[in-house]
Amino acid sequence: MQPYPSHLATDVALDDGRTITIRPIRPEDAGIEAEFVRNLSEESRYYRFMDSLRELPPQMLSHFTRIDYDRHMALIAVSLVEGREIETGVARYVMIDEASCEFAIVVADEWQHKRIGSHLMHALMDAARERGLRVMSGEVLTSNHKMLEFLSRLGFHAAFDPSDAHVMRVEAKL
Numbered sequence: 001m002q003p004y005p006s007h008l009a010t011d012v013a014l015d016d017g018r019t020i021t022i023r024p025i026r027p028e029d030a031g032i033e034a035e036f037v038r039n040l041s042e043e044s045r046y047y048r049f050m051d052s053l054r055e056l057p058p059q060m061l062s063h064f065t066r067i068d069y070d071r072h073m074a075l076i077a078v079s080l081v082e083g084r085e086i087e088t089g090v091a092r093y094v095m096i097d098e099a100s101c102e103f104a105i106v107v108a109d110e111w112q113h114k115r116i117g118s119h120l121m122h123a124l125m126d127a128a129r130e131r132g133l134r135v136m137s138g139e140v141l142t143s144n145h146k147m148l149e150f151l152s153r154l155g156f157h158a159a160f161d162p163s164d165a166h167v168m169r170v171e172a173k174l
Contacts, residue, residue: 155172
């Protein structure tokens, strides 16, 4: 495992005056990660996991928070609310090969439309570039129009997955 990449942490001022911190996830974030997923709407959980998952199983929670910071990177957006750190969004990539990676992103429902997703994706894409990756790809359900529009604005190109008519493959050159 690589050392914790603290240089990727940054504070971001939101348009509404609040500040979030974007930073790499840590193993001790398991509690806020579990709470984050638990509090997502059914629709947001379905769009993120393509499943009706309600709670992260322990093995998945460990996989999401105990990353190597090399082949697997996860950046979380956190905010202090009533003196307690809460997770407002998470974006991650996992390397496919030495040049490409697959990403996923989700922002808490009540924190959407505040540009957190844009800040997370730009930070994730920068981290991938720093790692030497040249292509970022992912899968998005065809019914997730908001995500497809969001990714289009970030320069991702979408195409139907030939093996599944319900999925779009998205890809961006880094």
